[in-house]
Amino acid sequence: MIEGKSVLAIIPARGGSKGVPRKNIKDLAGKPLIAWTIDQAQKSNYIDRLILSSEDAEIIEVARALGCEIPFVRPAELATDETSGLEPVWHALNHVPSYDYIVLLQPTSPLRTAADIDTCLELCIQHNAPSCVSVTVPDKSPYWMYTLDEESRMTPFIDIELKPRRQDMPPLASLNGAVYAAECEWLQAKRTFITKETIAYFMPRERSIDIDSEFDLQVAGAIIGMNL
DSSP states (O other), X not given: OBTTBOEEEEEEOOSOOSSSTTXXXXXXXXXXXXXXXXXXXXXXXXXXXXXXXXXXXXXHHHHHHTTOBOOXXXXXXXXXXXXXXXXXXXXHHHHSOOOSEEEEOOTTOTTOOHHHHHHHHXXXXXXXXXXXXXXXXXXXXXXXXXXXXXXXXXXXXXXXSSOOOGGGSOOOOEEEEEEEEEEHHHHHHHSSSOSTTOEEEEXXXXXXXXXXXXXXXXXXXXXXXXXX
C-alpha cells in the first residue's frame, strides 16, 4: 500500500508475437523475459497484489512457477493483434476489483526496476495526480522527422519555417512502455492512462528498452551482462 491506498499490478502477456515468436518467455540472460518484470514487481514496496493476464497456457505456467498469481485466463478474443492495450486492463479490473491504484507492467520492458515502479506511485501522491507514466528522452526530435508520400517525397513532420536549435528545443518525452500507474476509479472513468493531468517519470535510455525484435533482446542482454 501507499499512503493507505491499495495497489494492484497487472502483467499482460499474450502468446502471439510476430516480431519475436513466443517473446514473453524468450530467454534473456538466462531467464524468461517475463521473469524480469515479475522479479521487480515482487520487490516493490507498494504493490499489494501482482497478477498475470494471459490466454496462453505455457506463459501461465512459467509465471506461476515464478510466484505470480493467475486469478483468471484471459479470453482468446482479448489476445489478438487487434486487441487494444487497455482491453486486458478493463477485463482484469472486472475480475479483481476494489483496489485504489493499478499499475500496468508490460513484460517487454525487462530493465525497469522496482524503484521505477515505486517512484511512479510516489509521484502520483506527491503531485496529487491521478496517473503517472514512464518516459524517456527520445533519440530524435520530431522537428527533424519527415513523412513520405507514395513516391518517397519528404514533407517535414512539423512544418515550421525555421527549426529551433537543439539547445532551444522544448523538453520532449517519449513513452517507453515500462510503467503505467493510475487511480482505478479515475482510469475507468477516463479510459486512458494519459490526460493533461498525467505526470511523467523519466527513465534513462539504458533502462527504457522495449523488446520488439531479436536485436532488442541482444541489446538488453548486453546491458544486463555489463551490470552483473
